[in-house]
Amino acid sequence: MPGDLLVRIGAIVFIIGAVATLATITPLFLGTHPLPTAAYVVCMLMGVGFLLALVGLLRSALAQRRQARPSPTTTLN
Secondary structure: OOOHHHHHHHHHHHHHHHHHHHHHHHHHHHOOOOOOHHHHHHHOHHHHHHHHHHHHHHHHHHHHHHHHOOOOOOOOO
């Protein structure tokens, strides 16, 4: 399907963002110094990955819809 690759890439990017989010929250619970700003920027990959996966799902759904649509037949009288 056309959107499968986007869904996979989106899932990987989402997981990277989720791990970064866990890494940035951990110092708050441990009482240590917070991570640099770059770590918080990587957390935004979570949203980017979600959007990529959503676009991939929409592309797959549209492709399946186009395949399921009956082809127009013309009748010659």
